[in-house]
Amino acid sequence: MCKINPRVDFAFKKLFGSEENKDLLISLINAIVSEEDQVVEIELKNPYNLADYRAGKISILDIKAKAENGRWFNVEMQISEDYNFDKRAIFYWAKLVTEQLSEGMMYKELKKTISINILDYNFVPDTTEVHSCYKIINTATGKDDRLHDVFELHYIELKKFNKLHHEISSTLDRWTTFLTTAHQLDREHTPKELALDKNIVKAIAAIDRMFNEEERQVYEVRKQSLVDAESKIASALEKGMEKGMEMGLEKGRDEGINAASKTIALNLLGKGIAIATIAEATGLSVLEITSLSQKTSIP
Template structure:
């Protein structure tokens, strides 16, 4: 069945609903929900999302969205559909660009930079050490006192797969935004909790039927890339499960054979059979049979007269 609304997890959906000038009020609302540790923003402005070092050997960073608010704070926004190698280090590296661009060329600026935040909406689990936490605010802190060292730098990671609230459980704007990231493209009607601004504006912009032909084509191309990756994950998971079943069956057979050998040894110990005979019978090293026999004798001392003969 075709979806009524676009997915916020696609590159197209994320940029259309939060990255167009006509809907900057949505972006302001979203940022205020995601960054509760900071004063609320009133206005935001979008900036070019491609950044380079001004050196001969340039490095480049491309953000999904890059914005600043009325205080001059910079915010990097991104949707990540799959884990990347060294993801946490990459996030810290990306924050260098908004910091460096604040340096005033040709004059001493004193390193008095405005706030920089990086907000990553993740379609995968990043932090397995915190299984019940999905909205992470990360800052530099003093380890001995747990005090914030630098308030101007904040990393925000949202692990969407961990967010499992149903629509009747949504209490805060943070809940509502995370629900939309997970389920917007599955909705046919607007739930009661979203029948308010700015969410009504989002639903109007997200309706596929109201898009131009070019927008629909761009969205479906973006959706195809997202689904292709999800299918790759599902295939890899099924292959892993099948391999696990094969290995489990192999291990089970191995354990069954081992258990059979031990049962033969136990019966042989009860009957007082020569350990050299038992060693050849079960295909086990003589020293190991002796060790097994000693252990068995300790457990069954006095139960079998033939065993000590």
């Protein structure tokens, strides 16, 4: 059985954002985008690099890639609930658009930019569909007149996927099954509906052998921080709901997130984990963690 959860963003980034696994990223992208946006080859713009994690340079574990047809892609796995993720998704899409233009380039050189967001929670309201796609349309006609075709945003909501193996009918179904049931899969016991896809087979084989000892430690820290944060947030939400006040709920959520992050940081400091790694796992700044260390006399 797979011991690594591919939904943890650190694992997701290495599995789909490494040079040796570009074929897996291509398969995932092609399972989501339209026929006209299918890609054959991609260039990773921010490939997985453990040195970046050691240096604390990476805070968002997204994958940026450019296809041979000029299309740009931003792919991100989000495991923790974020009710402002729609704004964040637009912000990172916009950043990738602006990064295309170097000094002296013209706006006409901007290429279509597609944001793919895989969420391990329900987000898009009033739909049971796993896959939701957003474009800019003409509100008078309700049609996409392709006047603003540089924008496209996708949400894949894993919690809404409930197909049984015999109901799997598409590549997206297979990737969604892999992401949601990796803990039940291994090379010797792979359902035939998944075994027919060489990319899924490769992903199953790769997921448990892709980390060395240092990477596994980072993965475990990241995974635990997500679990602890969710627990603290849930407690804060429950307390806020008991008060029956919207302001109290929002304040409780914010306080819960902050308290969870600080508790996790203190635990990791006590284990001798590097401050840069703790900052990456908790979202706290290096300065905040250094201050915590000084206040608690942790070296």
